[in-house]
Amino acid sequence: MTSTQSVTVHGRDYLIPTRPTVVICVDGFDPSYLSAGCEDGITPNLATFVKSGFYTAAKCVMPSLTNPNNMSIITGAPTRAHGVSGNYYLDKVTGKEHMILDDSSTIGTTILEQFAKKGVRIAAITAKDKLRRIINRGLSTDRGAICFSAQRANECTREEHGIKDVETWLGRPTPPQYSGDLSIFVLDAGIKLLQENRADVFYLTLSDWIQHKYAPRSTEANEFMAQLDQRIGELVKLGALVAVTGDHGMSDKTDEAGNPRVLFLEDLLQEKWPEAGARVICPINDTFTKHHGALGGFVRVHLLKSTVNVVEMVEYCRTLPEVEAAYTGEDAAALFEMPVDREGDMVVIASKNFAIGGRKDEHDLSELMGHRFRTHGGLSEQAVPLLRSEPLGAGADIAGRAWRNFDVFDIAVNY
Amino acid sequence: MTSTQSVTVHGRDYLIPTRPTVVICVDGFDPSYLSAGCEDGITPNLATFVKSGFYTAAKCVMPSLTNPNNMSIITGAPTRAHGVSGNYYLDKVTGKEHMILDDSSTIGTTILEQFAKKGVRIAAITAKDKLRRIINRGLSTDRGAICFSAQRANECTREEHGIKDVETWLGRPTPPQYSGDLSIFVLDAGIKLLQENRADVFYLTLSDWIQHKYAPRSTEANEFMAQLDQRIGELVKLGALVAVTGDHGMSDKTDEAGNPRVLFLEDLLQEKWPEAGARVICPINDTFTKHHGALGGFVRVHLLKSTVNVVEMVEYCRTLPEVEAAYTGEDAAALFEMPVDREGDMVVIASKNFAIGGRKDEHDLSELMGHRFRTHGGLSEQAVPLLRSEPLGAGADIAGRAWRNFDVFDIAVNY
Numbered sequence: 007m008t009s010t011q012s013v014t015v016h017g018r019d020y021l022i023p024t025r026p027t028v029v030i031c032v033d034g035f036d037p038s039y040l041s042a043g044c045e046d047g048i049t050p051n052l053a054t055f056v057k058s059g060f061y062t063a064a065k066c067v068m069p070s071l072t073n074p075n076n077m078s079i080i081t082g083a084p085t086r087a088h089g090v091s092g093n094y095y096l097d098k099v100t101g102k103e104h105m106i107l108d109d110s111s112t113i114g115t116t117i118l119e120q121f122a123k124k125g126v127r128i129a130a131i132t133a134k135d136k137l138r139r140i141i142n143r144g145l146s147t148d149r150g151a152i153c154f155s156a157q158r159a160n161e162c163t164r165e166e167h168g169i170k171d172v173e174t175w176l177g178r179p180t181p182p183q184y185s186g187d188l189s190i191f192v193l194d195a196g197i198k199l200l201q202e203n204r205a206d207v208f209y210l211t212l213s214d215w216i217q218h219k220y221a222p223r224s225t226e227a228n229e230f231m232a233q234l235d236q237r238i239g240e241l242v243k244l245g246a247l248v249a250v251t252g253d254h255g256m257s258d259k260t261d262e263a264g265n266p267r268v269l270f271l272e273d274l275l276q277e278k279w280p281e282a283g284a285r286v287i288c289p290i291n292d293t294f295t296k297h298h299g300a301l302g303g304f305v306r307v308h309l310l311k312s313t314v315n316v317v318e319m320v321e322y323c324r325t326l327p328e329v330e331a332a333y334t335g336e337d338a339a340a341l342f343e344m345p346v347d348r349e350g351d352m353v354v355i356a357s358k359n360f361a362i363g364g365r366k367d368e369h370d371l372s373e374l375m376g377h378r379f380r381t382h383g384g385l386s387e388q389a390v391p392l393l394r395s396e397p398l399g400a401g402a403d404i405a406g407r408a409w410r411n412f413d414v415f416d417i418a419v420n421y
Numbered sequence: 422m423t424s425t426q427s428v429t430v431h432g433r434d435y436l437i438p439t440r441p442t443v444v445i446c447v448d449g450f451d452p453s454y455l456s457a458g459c460e461d462g463i464t465p466n467l468a469t470f471v472k473s474g475f476y477t478a479a480k481c482v483m484p485s486l487t488n489p490n491n492m493s494i495i496t497g498a499p500t501r502a503h504g505v506s507g508n509y510y511l512d513k514v515t516g517k518e519h520m521i522l523d524d525s526s527t528i529g530t531t532i533l534e535q536f537a538k539k540g541v542r543i544a545a546i547t548a549k550d551k552l553r554r555i556i557n558r559g560l561s562t563d564r565g566a567i568c569f570s571a572q573r574a575n576e577c578t579r580e581e582h583g584i585k586d587v588e589t590w591l592g593r594p595t596p597p598q599y600s601g602d603l604s605i606f607v608l609d610a611g612i613k614l615l616q617e618n619r620a621d622v623f624y625l626t627l628s629d630w631i632q633h634k635y636a637p638r639s640t641e642a643n644e645f646m647a648q649l650d651q652r653i654g655e656l657v658k659l660g661a662l663v664a665v666t667g668d669h670g671m672s673d674k675t676d677e678a679g680n681p682r683v684l685f686l687e688d689l690l691q692e693k694w695p696e697a698g699a700r701v702i703c704p705i706n707d708t709f710t711k712h713h714g715a716l717g718g719f720v721r722v723h724l725l726k727s728t729v730n731v732v733e734m735v736e737y738c739r740t741l742p743e744v745e746a747a748y749t750g751e752d753a754a755a756l757f758e759m760p761v762d763r764e765g766d767m768v769v770i771a772s773k774n775f776a777i778g779g780r781k782d783e784h785d786l787s788e789l790m791g792h793r794f795r796t797h798g799g800l801s802e803q804a805v806p807l808l809r810s811e812p813l814g815a816g817a818d819i820a821g822r823a824w825r826n827f828d829v830f831d832i833a834v835n836y
């Protein structure tokens with residue numbers, strides 16, 4: 007491959023890198039983890055990125071959730087371009103609800119797929135297997151792509167994942183699904199692939215298990231951030247250019263007594279407008295319910311019986327202290343560049359210290375007890391760091407830019 | 422002038438219109454005023470724009486205040502481009518605080534100025550005179566530009582404003598500074614100039630006196646919206662293409678007992694970090710204090726003695742229920758495309774139902790009593806309508822756009 011080659015995805019060009027390039031998505035990477043880590047000396051390598059590489063705050067896509075943002079990162083575009091604006095949907099055509107478990111809802115190609123087609127060796131490693139089956143779109147092991155998850159490391163096959171016997175190879179057992187080590191495993195696998203020169207472009211995407219439970223400066227968060235930082239330093243030492251961002255931030259949503267602060271919106275709307283048949287869809291809902299009990303900061307409301315009250319409902323929701331913003335589905339799609347065909351009749355976004363759920367009987371809060379309840383999905387979790395191990399080259403047109411986390415491949419390969 | 426001529430401002434081209442074109446900025450145009458107006462039949466002309474013209478929700482620039490957004494609208498660019506990111510500043514070089522009262526803080530040109538240089542006859546009419554002196558940048562009465570305010574309509578001179586004897590000409594006395602009629606006067610003047618063929622491009626920017634006091638669907642708001650809508654219909658009937666947006670939205674920030682919900686942040690920070698010398702600057706502060714008591718949803722914190730605690734302060738502010746988001750000044754500038762040289766050490770954004778002030782003794786709340794306290798400045802007031810009297814022409818590349826209020830001149834002249 008030559009340095010002048012490039013690929014184009016959703017209208018943006020990406021130069022094919024001539025050196026190993028690692029893009030890391032730290033799940034739940036609230037800027038406060040970075041600022042605390044740098045200030046307290048917990049993350050010396052990331053502190054070096056901030057000081058002598060490139061750092062800016064950036065916005066993630068709304069809703070501030072894992073699937074939409076991972077897809078935006080590997081396509082360099084908002085959700086309207088790739089179609090994935092949640093983990094969980096109500097299909098307006100069939101009326102059925104479904105969880106996104108693979109790439110069948112995705113529109114178009116990805117940067118990883120286009121690179122692979124040009125002969126670039128891709129390694130895409132996820133913490134959670136649910137995400138592996140979404141981001142592996144178009145990645146063929148025939149072309150040498152490696153794509154597996156830490157969660158199912160012990161099930162990898164050469165045919166499906168481009169790698170096998172991962173536990174033996176890495177010298178580590180598959181980590182527990184609910185652990186910080188699930189993320190560190192991803193980074194360790196990336197390091198080893200780099201050491202063995204088995205890939206050119208790496209996408210390493212982690213889990214937010216730690217961030218959901220532990221605030222910045224807690225012992226657990228510090229330990230995790232130190233391990234993360236150490237691995238990032240290792241990747242730099244091995245000669246890679248490293249770019250880092252987050253899929254979303256994280257906010258505490260616990261009251262003084264330690265209970266989750268939750269608005270059960272479907273119950274409320276059903277009581278007030280029984281004739282509307284309001285169904286609240288929580289797009290944070292995924293197979294990792296222990297993280298958050300399917301409670302986040304962003305919900306879609308579908309009016310299954312009558313939509314005549316939608317404007318009145320939007321106005322009403324805006325008056326609730328648990329709500330930061332409410333819009334008709336069309337307005338929300340326009341504001342947040344989301345695909346309008348997957349929107350509800352109304353979108354409701356929680357205030358920073360609240361989560362929004364559907365019916366109380368649908369959410370299992372038992373797993374949230376005994377620690378702080380922290381989650382995401384709303385506007386207050388939109389800020390994430392955007393970092394690179396080296397400064398952007400001269401001539402980078404960055405003065406007027408509103409940075410997004412989905413610019414991370416752009417800063418990784420284009421400057 | 423020919424149809425193929427265009428001007429360029431901050432990298433975007435604007436075609437010189439071949440028919441009368443009116444851009445209206447409705448101050449405090451929360452989307453709920455539009456949705457209630459359309460639903461209740463109060464705003465039939467705007468309802469026609471929504472149905473058979475062009476309508477989308479759009480985001481205003483942060484902070485969601487009048488000066489920054491008016492400058493963004495007439496430059497088609499974020500505040501980083503034109504430099505006006507508040508009504509009130511602490512100058513970091515001199516250490517002095519000052520109110521923006523003219524265009525001396527502005528960087529670069531405006532769309533109005535560039536049109537005027539090409540021979541387009543501009544009429545820029547503001548409700549408040551403070552805004553007139555900001556947006557008249559580069560508008561020369563020698564070239565036929567008309568630029569005056571309703572507030573000082575009785576003081577207009579041919580030399581300074583391009584028009585004189587406005588009261589006699591319009592057959593109306595100068596309206597009270599604190600009134601909805603201040604806005605309607607602006608529209609009436611625009612209509613008359615159009616009838617008399619005295620301008621080609623109109624920028625009519627209103628006052629949010631009504632919106633600060635009265636919620637959508639109140640008698641006062643309905644009356645104002647009906648008058649506004651009737652004037653917009655008149656402009657359309659006269660053959661103009663009309664595009665409408667808002668400078669910001671508006672949220673209620675009153676508690677159950679009817680008192681303003683305010684966090685006095687400087688008092689709090691001084692108590693907690695006396696060594697830091699925290700000074701809270703409220704960029705909503707202007708000469709129209711009866712509207713809001715200088716209380717909005719966005720403040721800048723300058724640490725005059727020591728900046729060592731800024732990360733800790735950001736973290737602390739994030740824990741406050743009155744706060745929706747807090748960032749270092751640099752992060753906020755990156756997130757919201759604001760000029761970093763005018764940022765504080767920290768930016769704090771209020772939750773939807775709260776305002777943030779500096780010291781309690783600096784704010785006069787007496788004018789806010791006796792009615793609901795409604796204000797803006799934060800993220801919850803970022804959504805505004807973006808409307809055009811006619812649909813965008815075929816071939817308009819709008820599918821993937823994140824609309825901003827400062828796209829209003831683009832939609833007015835380019836499609």
